[in-house]
Amino acid sequence: MTNLKVNSTAPADLEGGLATLRGDCARMAPHWAAPVHGVSRPVPPSLIHGVDVPxxxxxxxxAMSDYGD
Structure with a gap:
């Protein structure tokens, strides 16, 4: 059995939909600080490498049906 006890005053809605998720995100947004980004520059192709997956x-x-089918 899953332990649903959390240290939060907000009720856990396990069956919620997109509206519930958006509400959760809106409540958490003030707790997260967005980093200050500078101007993005193009990356030279010589610095782009493939991803190595073991x-x-x-x-x-x-073997997972979601990814293998």
């Missing part, structure tokens, strides 16, 4: 992880994802 074979074990690739096999695990391949």
């Amino acid at each position: 074979a074990r992880s690739a096999r695990l994802l391949d």
Whole structure:
């Protein structure tokens, strides 16, 4: 059985939809500070490298129906 006890005053709505998620995000937004970003510059292709995925992880994802189908 899952322990649903949390240290929050907000009720846990496990069956909520998108509106509930948006409300949760709106309540949490003041607790998060957005970093200050400078102007983005293009990255030279010589600095772009592929992503290495270990074979074990690739096999695990391949075996999952959501990812392998």
